[in-house]
Every structure is written in structure tokens, then in C-alpha cells.
Amino acid sequence: MTASQRGVIAAGHPLTAAAGARVLREGGNAVDAALGAMLASFAAEPLLTGLGAGGYMLVAGPGWEPALLDFFVEAPPRATDGSAAELRAIDVSFGDAAQVFHIGPASCGVYGTPAGVCAASARWGSVPLAELAAPAAGLARTGVALNRGQAYVAKILAQLLRSSPECAALWAPTGGGVLQEGEVIRNPELALALERLGAEGAEPFYRGDIAAAVSDWLGERGGSVTREALAGYHAQPREPARMGYRDRLLLTNPPPSAGGTLLAYALGLLDRRPGPPTLAEIVAAMESAQQERTPAFLDGLVQEGFLERFLAERLGAALPGHQAAGGAGPRTGGLGSTTHISVLDGEGRACSVTATNGEGSGVVVPGTGIHLNNIMGEQDLNPEGFHRHPAGRRMPSMMAPSVVTRGGEVELVLGSAGSNRIRSALLQTVVGVVDHGLDAAAAVGAPRVHFEDDIVYAEPGIDTRTLAAAGRRIVAFHELNLFFGGVQAVQRRDGKLLGAGDPRRGGVAVAA
Numbered sequence: 001m002t003a004s005q006r007g008v009i010a011a012g013h014p015l016t017a018a019a020g021a022r023v024l025r026e027g028g029n030a031v032d033a034a035l036g037a038m039l040a041s042f043a044a045e046p047l048l049t050g051l052g053a054g055g056y057m058l059v060a061g062p063g064w065e066p067a068l069l070d071f072f073v074e075a076p077p078r079a080t081d082g083s084a085a086e087l088r089a090i091d092v093s094f095g096d097a098a099q100v101f102h103i104g105p106a107s108c109g110v111y112g113t114p115a116g117v118c119a120a121s122a123r124w125g126s127v128p129l130a131e132l133a134a135p136a137a138g139l140a141r142t143g144v145a146l147n148r149g150q151a152y153v154a155k156i157l158a159q160l161l162r163s164s165p166e167c168a169a170l171w172a173p174t175g176g177g178v179l180q181e182g183e184v185i186r187n188p189e190l191a192l193a194l195e196r197l198g199a200e201g202a203e204p205f206y207r208g209d210i211a212a213a214v215s216d217w218l219g220e221r222g223g224s225v226t227r228e229a230l231a232g233y234h235a236q237p238r239e240p241a242r243m244g245y246r247d248r249l250l251l252t253n254p255p256p257s258a259g260g261t262l263l264a265y266a267l268g269l270l271d272r273r274p275g276p277p278t279l280a281e282i283v284a285a286m287e288s289a290q291q292e293r294t295p296a297f298l299d300g301l302v303q304e305g306f307l308e309r310f311l312a313e314r315l316g317a318a319l320p321g322h323q324a325a326g327g328a329g330p331r332t333g334g335l336g337s338t339t340h341i342s343v344l345d346g347e348g349r350a351c352s353v354t355a356t357n358g359e360g361s362g363v364v365v366p367g368t369g370i371h372l373n374n375i376m377g378e379q380d381l382n383p384e385g386f387h388r389h390p391a392g393r394r395m396p397s398m399m400a401p402s403v404v405t406r407g408g409e410v411e412l413v414l415g416s417a418g419s420n421r422i423r424s425a426l427l428q429t430v431v432g433v434v435d436h437g438l439d440a441a442a443a444v445g446a447p448r449v450h451f452e453d454d455i456v457y458a459e460p461g462i463d464t465r466t467l468a469a470a471g472r473r474i475v476a477f478h479e480l481n482l483f484f485g486g487v488q489a490v491q492r493r494d495g496k497l498l499g500a501g502d503p504r505r506g507g508v509a510v511a512a
Contacts, residue, residue, distance in 0.1 A: 007345035008497040010440075010488035010509040011037050012417070015044040015144060017501070017510040019135055020343060023127060024512035030343040030351040031059060031124040032132065033512075035117055037341045038353060039136035039194060042113075044144050046185060047153045047360060048339040048417070051193055051205065052214075052372035054112035055355030056253050057120055058240060058401040061348050061410050064124065066251050071116025071235040072397050073109035073375040075389035076224040085222025087377045087386060090159045092359075102377030102386070103160055105223030107361045109375040109395065110233050114197055114205040116355075119235035124351075133198030140194060140369070143186035149506030151181035152482075163362035167371065170364060190369030206230045210368050217365045218372075225372075229391065236394075241307055245271050245404075246434050248411065252402040255301040256393070259400035261310060262289040263423045267430065268315040276435035279449070279463060280470060286424050286451035298396055338399065338417035339505075344490045344497055350410040352401035356417070380419050398422045404430060411492050412440070417505060418485030424450040425485030433491065440491040440500035440509075448484040459484060480504050 007024040011017040020037030028036070034057070042050045049055070054073035060066040078084060088104040121129045146154065154161060154171060158178045161171035170187060171178045179185055196204055204210040211230040218225050241254040243264035250267060253260030266285040270277045277285070292314070300306045338356035361374035375381060381395045382388065389395065398420055404412040412433055416425045425448060432443030447461030456472045458464050459481065464474045477483070486505030491498045501507025 005346055005497050006512040007033065007343060008490045008499040008509060008511045009033055009037060009341065009343045010490050010499040010501050010507060011041065011341045012048065012339040012486055012488060012501070012505055012507050013041060013044040013147070013150070014508050015139060016041040016339070016341065017508045020341065021510040021512040022135070023132065024343075024345060028127045029124070029347070030061070030345040030349040031120055032127040033343045033345065034341050034351040034353050035121055035125065035129070036132040036135070037343075038117065038355065039133050040139060041339055041341070041355070042194065043136055043139035043187065043190065045150065045339050046187065046371065047150065047157060048357060049113070049355040050357055050371055051113055051190070051197070052111045052370040053355050053357040054109070054373065054375065055116060055353060056257065056397070056399055056401050057116060057351065057353040058251060058253065058403055059124055059349070059351050060251055060403045060405065061350045064349055066240050066403070068238040068240045068253055069116060069120055069235055070238050070257070070394060071112035071119070072257065072394050072399075073112055073373055074229070074233060075376065075391055075393045075395060076108075076110050076229045077226060077391040078224050078387045084224060088163065090163070092156050092159070101160070101359045101374070102379070103163060103359070103362045103374050104377070105218050105221040105361070105363055107358070107374035107377030108218060108223050108225050108363060108372040110225055110229050111373060112233065112235065113355060114202040115233060115235040117197065118202040129201070130198035133194045137191040137194040140187045141191035143184035145184050146179055146181050147506060148181055151179070154178045157359060160360060160362050164364065166364035166366055167362045187369045189367060193369050206233055210370075213368055214365050214370065214372070218363070223363070232392065243267055243311070245430065247406065248434055249405045250402060250430070251405065253400045255306050256396060257399065258293065258298070258301060258396045259398035259423050260402070261301070261307055262292065263400050263402070263426055265289055265292065265311060265314060266423065266427050268311065270431070277431060279466065282428065282431065283449060283451050283456055283467065283472065286427070289423060290452060301396055302393065338419070338486070340401065340415035340417055340486065340488045342413040342415060342488045342490045342499070344410060344413050344492065348410055348492070350403050350413040352403055352413050352415045354399040354401045354415045354417070356397075356399065400426055402426060404434070409492065412489060413491070414487055414489040416485040416487040416502075418483070420452060421450045421483065421485045424448065425487050429487050429489060439493055440489045440498050444487045444489050444500040444502050447480070450484060457483070
């Protein structure tokens, strides 16, 4: 780090990153900066995250015991008297992939971001939450012009954005097509909600008038998020998953999330052989991780001690660095309407936070400005069928905010959007930095592959001929694509702090 650096932040939107960088310049720590950025993202990246979303935050560094804060979406109770609404299916195409998403009141789960913001601020923050919320409220009130990335997401989700009058009023205010690049999205009701979050904390969102408005609106339309389900929600601190890789230590998201466990497993497989892994070995590790995602695995995630048993049984009892505590298109998980923020401050403290609204449900609750998530309609999170998770269970997300340490110091902070592609994007970024000595920008920008359902999806620059010669089925993309995730990473390298925003999703990095 140079003498003038107070830190660096990488995020999925210039305004999101700028909000966090401003907090760093004014003396805030990594969590303060991440929270300021996260709140700004609710206005700047409203299709990816928001007050109706959920996520995870990982912190580490001097003076902070490594910890994971789980504020992901919980399954609500499911009506059994026939009054529950059915999921609504919509078709979405983004380039070389086409998918079916499920939206509507039945797709909404119990949101976690208000609780997560307040819990993180209380535990690690040094800047009053009201000060962090004010700039974000200003963005929501005055409006944000859609950049190319956000306009693209709006375009492919146009059917969703016109699926309810309330959502259409925000995204298609003239009654025609959805907002395009350069047009402004305004949400003054969200501005008021952000100001209340800063002044009153999470109480109104879980036990007050906002909670009542959400539950009543959904209940009248067959949704399942009740007042009782909201009142019982709390952000949960957890011990991070740990996995040694080469001479580094990965800290990542533990169960009941699935993504961190599978990322740790894939790195453990690659660590069995010295030297940089070949492309074939990386694909084989991805394949092994996918094969482990069975019904027994998903059920096991909620069991005490599952992480240790799972890794020990597959990688051996002595886990290095591990401590207890050409197809028609992919049949993969959703678009991954998710965003990530990575921060490293001047004291070497790290904050990695990933949040998602699924694709959004199309349900905007009047008077609150909140666009609710569609996590209960995400096929990737419900592989055994929809509405089968018991009420109160955290959904088994692929999100894996992560930190890589070397010699006890934070070296790399990263996370990604992209549904199932999160684990493959992070795997390749870690390999790029650790095995190939790349800086964050080169590692994030390198072409990627993803394995799923016996198909290798590949970006330009990947040696597909070698994979094809080995009998792999290939779907080749024509350019870098948001399908392959959106890694935001910051790095300590040769005494300097560096950052990288993923060009696939309009990411940027800003030094403070």
C-alpha cells in the first residue's frame, strides 16, 4: 500500500464503488465502506439487490476474528389450505443461453438485507448508519441513469419488470418498453425506506409497519411471507469455512450455504498435485464439485459438523490448512441477479459481501419501495422441487464471499455473482492469482470455463480443441459474458492495494 492509500474497493457499479471509496477517504473501515457501497447498490443496481434481498458478509484482518454474517433469505411457511399462489414462469434469453425463471408472490422468501446491514454495523462499524444511508437515499430519490450493464439486465428481464403494475410503474413508466441505457430509474419510496433504516434500524422491516405492509400485500395475493416469519428473522454469525491451498488459506462461506463448501472442495482437489493445474484438471475439479451436489449433500448442509465430515471423507483426514469449526443452451441456475463488493482498507482489514435479489419477483410493495426477491422460485436453490424447504431454513445459496490469506495477512478479497457459475468463477480467479501470479485485474479478466450437465461452457481464449479432443462437449460463447459470473476482487500485492471489477458485469475498482 502506498502512503496515501486508505484502501481499495471493487464493486458492480461505479456509483456503488464510489460510495464505498468515499467512506474510506473519510476514515471509515472496510465494513463501513462495504455498507456504504451496499446501501448505494440498492439504488444503483436495483435489479440485482435491495432491501428485499439476502446475502452474506465475510470479514477478516487485524483486530477482527474471521467471521461470516449470514443474512440470506429464509423459507417462509407454505399454506396448505389451497390459498397459496402458484409460481409464474417467464422465459429469459441472454445471448448464448436461455432459461425459465419463476416469479410472483409465491416466489418471495423472507428477506435479510436490512437485518444484515444493521448487524454488521453494530458489530464492526465505526460510522453511524444514518450517515452511510443518506447518500444512498439521495441516489434513490434523484435517480440513477442506467448504464450499459444495468440496461442490459433490464432488457432481458423486461417481461418480469412489466409483470405487476407496481413494478411496471418504476421500470416502464410511460406504459411502453422498459427503461433503456441513459434513462433514469427513480424510487422515492425506497429513499424513505433507506432513511428509516439509517435512523431506526431493522425494526420497522421485521416487526413494524413496513413488515406489516409486506406481509399483508403478499398475503392478499397468495404469498407466504407472514408477519410471524419476518418477526423471527435474525442475521446469523457463523464460523467461516477454511481450506488450505498451496501456501495460502481460503476463508469462505460455510454451511448451510453450498457455494463455499464446493469451492473449498474443488481447491482441495487441485491442491493434491503441485504446480499450476491444467485446464483439464480445473474442469475435472468443477465436474467433481457438481457431482457432489446431491439431495444428501443439500440435506447435510443443515447438520452440525457437516463441512468437516464432507471435506475429510473426500480429501482425506489431514486437510491442509483446514480447521474444524455443443448443446441447445445450458440447463443451469438462474441469471444470477447478484452483486458483490470487496474491500481492503489501509489497516489490512477485509470485507467481502455478496447480495442477491434472485432475479426479483416482480412484486414491489406500495409505500415501501421494496422489490421482493424470488428466491423461492429459483430452480438452482430448489433442485428437489419448489416449496419443499421447511419454514425458517436458510436457502442453500451458491454465493461465496471469500478471503485468501498468506502468512496471516489478507492477500485477496473476492466474491462473485452468477448462480452456479459463482464457484467456477472464484476457483479460476484464485488459481490465476495463486498459481499463475496474476494481479487481480488479469485474474478477473482472464477467459473462463464452466462445467455443468456434462457440458463445458467456454469463453473466447479457452483452448476448446484440447477439451474436445478429450471427449468434452463444448458450448463456445462468442465474447465475454455475464453468464460466467461477475467477480469483484481486491488484492495486496508488493505492498500496494489493487482492485479489479469484472468487465462482464460492468464492475469497477476505486482506490481511496
